[in-house]
Amino acid sequence: MEFDWDWIARNTDSLGEHALVHLRLALLPVLFGLLIALPVGVLCRRWGWLYPPALTIANVFYAIPSLALFMIFIQYTGLTASTVMIPLTLYSLSVLVPNVVDGLASVSDPVRQAATAMGFGPLRRLLRVELPIAVPIVIAGTRVAAVSSISLVAVGQLIGQGGLGYDIIRGYQLSFPTQIIAATVLIVLLALVTDAILVTVQRLLTPWARVRGKVS
Amino acid sequence: MNDLWNQIDLFWTWLTASSQWEGDDGIPHRTLEHLYYTGVALFAAAVIGLALGLLVGHTGRGGFLAVSVANVARAIPTFGLVLFIVVIDYSITPVLVALVALAVPPILVNTFEGVRGVDADAKDAARGMGMSGWGVLWRAELPMALPLILLGLRTSAIQVVATATIAAYPGFGGLGRYIIDGLARNDYQLVVGGTVLVVLLALIVQLIFAGLRRLVVSPGLLGTARSS
Numbered sequence: 001m002e003f004d005w006d007w008i009a010r011n012t013d014s015l016g017e018h019a020l021v022h023l024r025l026a027l028l029p030v031l032f033g034l035l036i037a038l039p040v041g042v043l044c045r046r047w048g049w050l051y052p053p054a055l056t057i058a059n060v061f062y063a064i065p066s067l068a069l070f071m072i073f074i075q076y077t078g079l080t081a082s083t084v085m086i087p088l089t090l091y092s093l094s095v096l097v098p099n100v101v102d103g104l105a106s107v108s109d110p111v112r113q114a115a116t117a118m119g120f121g122p123l124r125r126l127l128r129v130e131l132p133i134a135v136p137i138v139i140a141g142t143r144v145a146a147v148s149s150i151s152l153v154a155v156g157q158l159i160g161q162g163g164l165g166y167d168i169i170r171g172y173q174l175s176f177p178t179q180i181i182a183a184t185v186l187i188v189l190l191a192l193v194t195d196a197i198l199v200t201v202q203r204l205l206t207p208w209a210r211v212r213g214k215v216s
Numbered sequence: 217m218n219d220l221w222n223q224i225d226l227f228w229t230w231l232t233a234s235s236q237w238e239g240d241d242g243i244p245h246r247t248l249e250h251l252y253y254t255g256v257a258l259f260a261a262a263v264i265g266l267a268l269g270l271l272v273g274h275t276g277r278g279g280f281l282a283v284s285v286a287n288v289a290r291a292i293p294t295f296g297l298v299l300f301i302v303v304i305d306y307s308i309t310p311v312l313v314a315l316v317a318l319a320v321p322p323i324l325v326n327t328f329e330g331v332r333g334v335d336a337d338a339k340d341a342a343r344g345m346g347m348s349g350w351g352v353l354w355r356a357e358l359p360m361a362l363p364l365i366l367l368g369l370r371t372s373a374i375q376v377v378a379t380a381t382i383a384a385y386p387g388f389g390g391l392g393r394y395i396i397d398g399l400a401r402n403d404y405q406l407v408v409g410g411t412v413l414v415v416l417l418a419l420i421v422q423l424i425f426a427g428l429r430r431l432v433v434s435p436g437l438l439g440t441a442r443s444s
Contacts, residue, residue, distance in 0.1 A: 064418065065378030067395055068411035075223075144290075151293040155382070158399065165295065172299040172386070180303060184296030191291030 004178040015167065019186055022163025026150040027194070029085045033092030033145060041100025042126065054097060062094035066155050074159060084156035092145040099141025103134025132205070139202040143195050150191040223408055230409040241393070243413065249389035250417065253380045257312050258373055261319030265368070269327025274353050282328060286321035294318045294379050302386040311383045318379055319372035326368025330361030362433045370425040377418045
């Protein structure tokens with residue numbers, strides 16, 4: 001088998017285009033997932049009895065294969081991007097909801113009491129104290145969700161919405177390994193870059209972690 | 217809700233048609249194929265993931281490397297890997313290799329985290345009781361890491377059951393056959409039938425692991441033991 005560099009050179013434009021579509025299909029669901037998981041996590045933390053049912057629902061979705069979930073949604077949303085993005089959003093919830101809850105649980109009681117003593121109301125305490133402390137655990141979950149979402153999108157090509165999945169299937173149909181490798185490697189690269197960006201975001205959001213590291 | 221009823225009805229007529237239960241394209245044969253792919257891949261992944269995870273967790277060396285490699289492996293799209301190796305060597309082995317690659321990271325990472333998270337005092341106590349390195353690993357670290365190890369195995373098992381459907385795309389069997397063929401023939405009933413069977417299989421796997429957890433994990437770790 002030979003790797004066809006010429007083909008890569010001739011097709012950088014279309015590969016780049018597919019990569020952008022791929023990122024959009026993969027990361028918007030994670031963003032939606034976060035937007036849902038944050039309030040749900042806060043509510044679960046506030047009323048503990050909500051957590052077990054919420055977790056069970058999230059886990060049930062996780063047990064459904066992506067291809068199967070795409071099929072189920074075809075009926076409702078047709079062969080559109082939503083059919084890929086809604087299942088991916090549901091998947092991200094199974095990682096994000098527990099991580100938001102764990103993150104909020106990692107705030108120690110003395111810290112919470114200190115915030116109250118300083119005159120923080122419940123909302124301001126949540127936004128200024130509890131959520132910032134939860135950031136590392138929430139981001140850890142976001143990284144897992146983002147990476148698996150990026151690698152899952154390719155399957156969406158079976159219903160015509162797969163970003164770089166197009167090149168994987170095309171390469172398979174033409175028995176042309178170069179195109180499959182190119183797309184697969186690009187997907188891994190997208191995942192690694194996204195992961196690195198999330199780590200950077202975490203460092204920017206938690207400046208105290210760095211300071212503490214230097215002092216000790 | 218009407219749609220949901222339609223889907224259930226569709227699935228039921230499909231499932232109960234007698235022709236579905238015989239021959240190479242029958243449900244029993246396809247399910248066995250699916251279980252075969254899943255079982256082989258999961259067994260190989262468990263051997264690799266447990267061995268590496270226990271080793272790295274017990275010695276405490278190479279943990280960062282192992283977790284990083286596992287996380288990169290998570291980013292590899294199974295779909296791409298399957299089709300790529302199938303183009304080069306058309307047989308079921310590459311499909312199994314791709315499934316193993318999918319299943320190793322969760323097992324490895326959870327085993328490692330489980331063993332590493334074992335209370336240092338408990339390990340000291342085990343050593344103080346005269347256990348050797350192997351003794352500590354088998355009789356203290358492994359049992360205490362079991363809840364996390366089972367969680368890793370469960371995650372992998374569900375992912376493999378779900379992803380083994382992809383084997384049907386390059387022309388192998390398993391329950392994915394129905395989904396892929398149904399898509400190709402625009403036969404929605406077939407798609408729904410295959411989908412529901414895979415989901416049922418995944419749910420059965422969940423139940424098996426929930427049962428295993430009760431059976432093999434020490435009650436002291438589950439918080440179900442009486443404190444008196």
